[in-house]
Amino acid sequence: MELQFFKDFDFTNFWNESSYSVRDYIEDYPNDEMIASVESELGYKLPASYIELMRYQNGGLVNKSCFPTAESTSWADDHIAITGIMGIGREKTYSLCGELGSRFMMDEWGYPDTGVYIADCPSAGHDMVMLDYSKCGKEGEPEVVHVDQEDDYKKTFLAKNFETFIKGLKDEDEFDLD
Template identity: 75%
Template sequence: MIFKDFDLSNFWEDSEYALQEYVGQAPSDELIANIEEELGFKLPASYIELMKLHNGGIPKNTCFPTSENTSWADDHIAITAILSIGREKPYSLCGELGSQFMIDDWGYPDTGVYICDCPSAGHDMVMLDYSKCGKDGEPEVVHVDQESDYKKTFLAKDFETFIRGLVSEDIYDTSAQDLIDTLESFKTGRFSDTLQQYFKKETAINFDSVLRNLFTELSKEKGYFALHGDPLSYLAYDVQFYLLTLNKEIKSKAAFVKAYLPMVAMGNNEISTGGYADFFKDWFDERVGNKQIVQTAGNFEFSEDYKNQFFEQVRKYE
């Protein structure tokens, strides 16, 4: 008996989005046969049984443990949803964003049926892999990583084992340890080569210490390290802008944006946000609009009044 002693009554998370994009009507035997013919593979009995009970959707447990690292994590993969049998829903096997779409438009290997999409929005998928069993056999379940030349990672010997092996994402919540590691990096981690050069131009204030202490307070407040539109982030933008003006001519907003990125956002360093949003551009516009940043001889810099306020603020973090 398929799914014996496995509680499917609490398996699905039927949100409005799931019902709209994924969940289809229970498939008839005729529809199943048509879909199999179109795909060129016989679907596993366990997959068909699950879809007859609830045709696709978002499960409550969305992670599956792995014995090797993937593009998603070192020890697991995550799925967004399970595709339904049909053509009606966008995320159905033969829907506009279904299995065949991933093969035709994304170049995924044509060795099986793609049954789960992932949070990467197309850059990895879960597939029923018929490479070993043939088109009418019992396929393994594998993770296919588009970012690593479509590398396959074995997940389960069959679909039922895969479903039984799904676990809650809460198991892999590492936010508490991540924060501890981040705070430790502020004590001993290395800033980018660019920032370390910029620090040398200002001897009255130790901006190395200022940024370490500022980032520590900001991360404790947020629970993670990121620069947004809050007051502490704005002060971090102030510090970086001031250091820039000591070392470079900033003649335009575009020049500021280009010079900003190597410092913390995308620097070759241990202390980095690892990316950026446009909050720092909004900061620049706001400072210019408030005449806290002015142009002198064609270069952008802090006004004398704001520079005094800025020094008063940053000295609290030395």
């Protein structure tokens, strides 16, 4: 597959190939029909970089699970952590339209409907990572933000786009976790 994004990114050891990841995250590769159907259901056009990554592997747990922040969050003073990235589909528990997907987080947990929730965090629903369309409209290039349910759904800016977010993920051992 010819990459339009992530050209200089090494995906070796990016995904965590555990049985949990296979069972709850990794969907079949999304075809154009599935992508259009999920976009229609969610009401947002998914970024091309996200679609490209999901055509490489459609969701899963990640080995580099931390992203640095300029301000403290409920997770840490200097970063957030994710568990996994949701794939494009409906079959797996943690997919965009799955049982605990983006719409569920808005409808059942009260998360703001200003984007698509793409990554869950180790807090079991108390914070999420979202593609935030509030500045660009439903067809634009969304920013990536951390949304903290415990702090009145406070948004913390992470990255200008999805590709920058993925490239910025770090190993947890790069942070002082004490």
